Amino acid sequence: MSAPILQVRGLTKRYGARIGCAEVGFDLWPGEVMGVVGESGSGKSTLLACLSGHLAPDAGSVVWRRRDGAPVETLALPERDRRALMRSDWAFVHQNPRDGLRMGVTAGGNIGERLMARGARHYGAIRAAAADWLARVEIDPGRIDEAPRAFSGGMQQRLQIARALVTAPRLVFMDEPTGGLDVSVQARLLDLLRGLVRDLGLSAIVVTHDLAVVRLLAQRLMVMKDGRVVEAGLTDQVLDDPRHAYTQLLVSSVLQV
Amino acid sequence: MAVSVRGEPVIRVAGVGKAFTLHTQGGATIEVLRDAALEVRAGECVALTGVSGAGKSTLMRMIWGNYRAETGSIRVGGVELAGAEPRAVLAVRARTLGYVSQFLRVIPRVPALEVVAEPLRALGTDPEAARARAAALLARLNIPRPLWALSPTTFSGGEQQRVNIARGFVHPFPALLLDEPTASLDGANRDTVLALIEEARDRGAAILGIFHDAAARDRVCTRAVDVGAFAPARGVPA
Numbered sequence: 001m002s003a004p005i006l007q008v009r010g011l012t013k014r015y016g017a018r019i020g021c022a023e024v025g026f027d028l029w030p031g032e033v034m035g036v037v038g039e040s041g042s043g044k045s046t047l048l049a050c051l052s053g054h055l056a057p058d059a060g061s062v063v064w065r066r067r068d069g070a071p072v073e074t075l076a077l078p079e080r081d082r083r084a085l086m087r088s089d090w091a092f093v094h095q096n097p098r099d100g101l102r103m104g105v106t107a108g109g110n111i112g113e114r115l116m117a118r119g120a121r122h123y124g125a126i127r128a129a130a131a132d133w134l135a136r137v138e139i140d141p142g143r144i145d146e147a148p149r150a151f152s153g154g155m156q157q158r159l160q161i162a163r164a165l166v167t168a169p170r171l172v173f174m175d176e177p178t179g180g181l182d183v184s185v186q187a188r189l190l191d192l193l194r195g196l197v198r199d200l201g202l203s204a205i206v207v208t209h210d211l212a213v214v215r216l217l218a219q220r221l222m223v224m225k226d227g228r229v230v231e232a233g234l235t236d237q238v239l240d241d242p243r244h245a246y247t248q249l250l251v252s253s254v255l256q257v
Numbered sequence: 258m259a260v261s262v263r264g265e266p267v268i269r270v271a272g273v274g275k276a277f278t279l280h281t282q283g284g285a286t287i288e289v290l291r292d293a294a295l296e297v298r299a300g301e302c303v304a305l306t307g308v309s310g311a312g313k314s315t316l317m318r319m320i321w322g323n324y325r326a327e328t329g330s331i332r333v334g335g336v337e338l339a340g341a342e343p344r345a346v347l348a349v350r351a352r353t354l355g356y357v358s359q360f361l362r363v364i365p366r367v368p369a370l371e372v373v374a375e376p377l378r379a380l381g382t383d384p385e386a387a388r389a390r391a392a393a394l395l396a397r398l399n400i401p402r403p404l405w406a407l408s409p410t411t412f413s414g415g416e417q418q419r420v421n422i423a424r425g426f427v428h429p430f431p432a433l434l435l436d437e438p439t440a441s442l443d444g445a446n447r448d449t450v451l452a453l454i455e456e457a458r459d460r461g462a463a464i465l466g467i468f469h470d471a472a473a474r475d476r477v478c479t480r481a482v483d484v485g486a487f488a489p490a491r492g493v494p495a
Contacts, residue, residue: 029344187365194364198379216364220343234343236323243325245280252281 003065005030005171005203006051011060013050019227020046024060026222026232030170033197033204035218035235037211037250043227044207045175051205052092052173053082064089067170087117091164095176097156101148101163107134108144110163118167133162137192154185158192165196172204178213190216211254215239223247265335266296267432267463268320273329273339275315289315293329293487295465299431302454302464304474307484313467316484317434320465321356322346333432351379355430357438361409361421369395369412370405373423380428387427394423397453399446414441419450426453433457435466439473451477 004027013020021043028034036044049055051062053074062074064085074082086092094100101110111130112120120126131141137158139151148156157177164172177193178186194217197204206218214221214235221235223244231244242248276288289312297303305313318324320331326339334353338346350356355376363372370391377387395405398419404412409420418441425433438454439447447470454477458464468474474481 032344184366191364191367215362219347233325234322234346237325240318240323241277241325243278248280 003069004028005065007061007063007065007071008051009061009063011047011050011057011062013046013055013057019043021050021057021224021227024222024229026229028171028203028205030203031197031201032220033202033206033218034220034222035214036205036207036222036224037209037214038224039209039250042224044224046227047224048173048175048205048207052090053086054092064171087114088167089170091167091169091172093161093164093172093174093177095179097148097153097160100160101156103149104147106145106147107139107151107159110148110159111166114163114166129166130162133166134159136196137162138188152185154181154189157181157185157189161189161193161196165200165202168200170203172202174204174206174208176208176210177206178210179208186213193217211239211251223250265332266298267334268295268297268465269330269332270295270316270320271330273316273319273326273331275312275319275324275327288489290484290487291489293484295482297432297463297465299461299463300458301480302458302466302478304478304481305465305467305484306474306481311484311488313484314436316487317436317465317467321354321434322350351376353430354432354434355425355428356434357422357425357436359418359436359440361417361424363409365410366408368406369400369409369420372409372420373427376424376428391423391427394427395420398423398449415443415446418442419446422450422453426457429457429460429462431462433462433464433466435464435468437467437469439468439470447473 006028009025011024012022024047036047038044046055050057057075064072064074066072105113108127108130111133112126115126115129131144134141134144139155139158148159151159178189181189190213196202206214208214218235221232221238222229223231223238225246231238231242231247238247239251242251271294273290273293275290276286278284278286293316305316307313315324319326320333322338329339331338333349336345336349338349370388373391373395374387377390378384400416400419409417412420422438439450442450451473454464458477466478
């Protein structure tokens, strides 16, 4: 617990003359969940893509702390090592389950595949792990041989989370994990994610435009506008006592129910 | 459990000021508090008093940390919170500082029992032990057992308030902030909550509270601090 799990400095990505994200820096500590909010085009998805290695930034540094405590500059990793990281210690949860699942493969296969990519070979153990994870994300393990296209949107999202977490990653990137789901399904997913984060000691970076989601899921918050971080701090501090004009606008624009 | 740092009060506020700049309303700046100072020692229950709008809740929120202190120092259990990193504030909230706010904010489908047990679970307490402690508090606060498995979002105002109180008292925090803990409670429940406060005080908790209920305040508080003393000078129109 004595060192950040991720140290980001000066992360910058340009699309020609346009700024994707600029000069983003933060430390993420073990067990922390950080939310990133901002409107469409604020750069939050670009930031997530640069952090997770899906997009090559133009400048900056993303230092990952390995299990043995050694720091690794992920932006300088050979492609093979970066892929290995994404298969084991890192995981990505996409907004659309179709981007994170293989729709033609069974639910059990979707989970087992990630274990096999990491070297698991024992069929019985893989299937048992898949069944265990289906139960943990509240999917009836009896449906292990069904393809995800037979599942509802909320179930597909939970299956994607099971697939992501089965390798016991230490850092999870989430892009609008509750986007596109019914409100009641969202609540269930939030509760599930919160329990998993607490019980597994996960660190996570969650990009969303939903302030209610970050309030319940993230302890820390970064607010982005035009590619830059305009405000950052404790989630309840940023939402209850916003300082930047844009954050104040964002918070005051939420419809009350 | 006590975290009294040799001679230092558990809660210590010094030279704290607060102003809000409202960018969405023409950039108007409203100064609420200036040079606020108070101390709460172990075993004390201090009432924050003052007229409505004097800044009682603002001061309490600055100690909790969801409002930022512009100037000054706020120390809880020997840890400086003004300007602290999020993880430092979170660590103090997990172990040292409890807060019973006026509103219960929870994920809709989580059962009341889990909501109350959560502060203990976050500290790594065994789930069964945490639930047992939560159940004992819910029973004492007169929440009917059939409701424990339900989300408190469906509860009445008084029931929600009691769930909030149970959550605040489930871990023996060395410091407690109470914002109108008896506001929407009837006789017997009000009495139970006041007894909980007295027990926490007598075990050595440092408690800071806002009580509009004067009889409740007189019963549990050992002294009062008038927030009006921290009002900015109003000589010049803002």
